[in-house]
Amino acid sequence: QVQLVESGGGLVQAGGSLRLSCTASGRTFSSYAMGWFRQAPGKEREFVAAITLRGSNTYYADSVKGRFTISRDNAKNTVYLQMNSLKPEDTAVYYCAARRLVVVISRDYDYWGQGTQVTVSS
Secondary structure (H helix, E strand, C coil): CCCEEEECCEEEECCCCEEEEEEECCCCHHHEEEEEEEECCCCCCEEEEEECCCCCCEEECCCCCCCEEEEEEHHHCEEEEEECCCCHHHCEEEEEEEEECCCCCCCCCCEECCCEEEEEEC
């Protein structure tokens, strides 16, 4: 069982930056690929970014490529999402997710956090 807790959301003006963190319980964090997803009101949850077990490979949705960066610190059981040049359309609840061993860019993850709200004002 893995428990995920996100933090770092908030209200920011367009063009600003935020860094989300997601800390996992347990001692097997390095066995999990990690992903970030988001869900805006009235929309389906969508893939944002993902990272492999040791962080050697990262994947991004086209909508965030060049603006967002996913990273992880296995010693701290934490994955990060650095979000720069934020736009109003980035407003959503952001979720981190863990998937055993193999990274995917679908919603097929084993564990999910409770989400953190990001609001970008114009």
